[in-house]
Amino acid sequence: MNYKELANKIIDQVGGEKNVKSLTHCATRLRFNLKDDQKPNEETLKKTPGVMGVVNKGGQYQVIIGSDVGSVYKEIINQTNISSDGEDEKAEEDKRSTFSKVIDTITGIFTPILPAITAAGMLKAVLSLLVVFNVVTPDSQNYQIVDFMADAAFYxxxxxxxxxxxxxxxxxxxxxxxxxxxxxxxxxxxxxxxxxxxxxxxxxxxxxxxxxxxxxxxxxxxxxxxxxxxxxxxxxxxxxxxxxxxxxxxxxxxxxxxxxxxxxxxxxxxxxxxxxxxxxxxxSVSPWIVPLLVGTFTPLLVATGTHYGLVPIGINNRMTLGYDTVIYPGMLASNVSQGAAAIGVGIKSKDSTVKQLAYSAGLTGLFGITEPALYGVNLRFKTPLYAAMIGGAVGGLFMGILRVRNFSGGSPGLLTLPSYIGDDTLSFFYFACIGAVISIVVTFIATLFLYKDPVSEDTSDPSETEELSTNSQSDLNISGATIVSPLEGTLHNLKQVDDGMFSEEILGQGVAIEPSEGIVHSPVNGTVSAIFDSKHAIGITSEEGIELLIHVGIDTVQLNGEGYEYSIEKDQKVQIGDKLIQFDLAGIKSKGFKMITPVVITNSAEVGDILTTNDGPIKIGEDIIKVMK
Incomplete structure (x- = not known):
């Protein structure tokens, strides 16, 4: 990889040196603080060789590089006058949300000290191992010297x-x-x-x-x-x-x-x-709950750059209790699952390029660096992400039930399994190993079952292919199906949504609408397939079999239905234009919630190519999505 050339391209695509307030990096990402985060050419950045993905979240513009991030960072610093400490002669108003500011602060404080904490933790793990195998005794000077060396970073x-x-x-x-x-x-x-x-x-x-x-x-x-x-x-x-x-x-x-x-x-x-x-x-009540949730949803937190919000909790647990049983065990299950999912894709895929990327990313994922696997493979193909979440959940549940203890942190993965050695016993280490194996096996099997290459090899007879395509279309009859706008307002790309579940198209492809009035109308002829107690969203299955989710506002589930009212019932038949939801647009906005509304096809992988209308003003009933099978 030509680091100098890549560094030059990245700076150019993020809006130039003048658009950068400061730059730091972690194990896999360049973390920019930009003056204007709308200037970067995101699509070009994502297609740049050497760049695995881009995330604009948590107050930072993050460019995922992988294990070469340190070399690229050095080249950027050498080529520019960009500051790494965030100082800027002209202080500008910070328009980020409170949540984004908090995450950015936590990330900025804890990322720089992780090498010292990791080194201290691994020294502790080695020392525990030496005691277990009777190489040293706690009374010996060898033990005491190595012990205070490790304790230095903690104390x-x-x-x-x-x-x-x-x-x-x-x-x-x-x-x-x-x-x-x-x-x-x-x-x-x-x-x-x-x-x-x-x-x-x-x-x-x-x-x-x-x-x-x-x-x-x-x-x-x-x-x-x-x-x-x-x-x-x-x-x-x-x-x-x-x-x-x-x-x-x-x-x-x-x-x-x-x-x-x-x-x-x-x-x-x-x-x-x-x-x-x-x-x-x-x-004492349910020790398995948090590791289960962390094991399941850590990929989504990593995708949005908010996983660093969990790190201080794990560190605080180790500093106060002497061990952590909730954050790091769950992250271990999640990380190795990410790696296993990517390797599963590598084994099953027939595309040589995908194979090479999947094997490489999967290996680093097993060792605790998940971004290459997450952005290069799992988010890209979706189904391996689901498999990783399943495996992470099972592994997290196992380690939660057995209260597996992590004593020294580090980047959760196979290389830091010794961090589960402590209390002069190997039992937690054994349980952590078993939990990691469970996560890997479950994820691997789920990936082999779920993953299919998006474009299969064209080796069949043309007449058979045409017949198969015809049958598939007749089953769903969706070719040329159109979805109209359920709201009046302004149409946007999903990437404008401040929620990784939508902006990264984890739930499916679609569009987003900034509403100008508080009524949601049916965008298709079909059936109401899902309603929610919070009344902030609705699921509809069209007559053609297209599954739609309309999610009114971001994080509005927290309102528990306040300001929302359904005009329909579950399983009710609806026609284009029928009133679905009425909501208090001004009232909900006044509480600080963003009202941009994603309209997502949740079975995108099944319906074929999805064409969306360009950004701009939109009226109820105007075409916003066309499905081409």
């Missing part, structure tokens, strides 16, 4: 997080590290220990300080650095110019250090404790 985690948080919140990195040092200082630790033993209070000028230890903590330092990002500019403004050099850091550290010890630290500790207690309570 000083607040300082690591201080650095990445300072970069994200645009605060002074060294002052942030000093705040982390305050929380971990040996004198403070000794005072906390003494206070716990004697019951005496710790006070600073009469202000009470909680007797809490912050080693290995996550949330307190993030809150403290976030607070510092507001205090530092104030300290800068109120400091006289002549003494600003020392007065600004003095004010910043004294205020932030005091507030951290008195307020923010204890709050962060309580939040961390509440999360761990909640996980413990959930385990």
């Amino acid at each position: 000083f985690l607040p300082i690591l997080l201080a650095v990445s948080s300072a970069q994200k919140f645009k605060a002074n990195m060294f002052l942030a590290m000093m705040v982390g040092g305050i929380l971990l200082h040996p004198t403070f630790v000794a005072m906390v220990t003494a206070a716990k033993e004697t019951g005496d209070a710790i006070q600073l000028f009469g202000l009470p300080i909680s007797a809490v230890s912050y080693s290995s903590s996550v949330i307190p330092i993030i809150l403290s650095v976030w607070f510092m990002s507001y205090v530092e500019p104030i300290a800068d403004r109120i400091s006289p110019k002549a003494i600003k050099f020392f007065s600004k850091p003095l004010i910043t550290i004294f205020v932030v250090g005091t507030v951290s010890l008195v307020v923010l630290g204890p709050i962060g500790y309580l939040i961390s404790d509440a999360i761990s207690n909640g996980i413990t309570a959930l385990e």
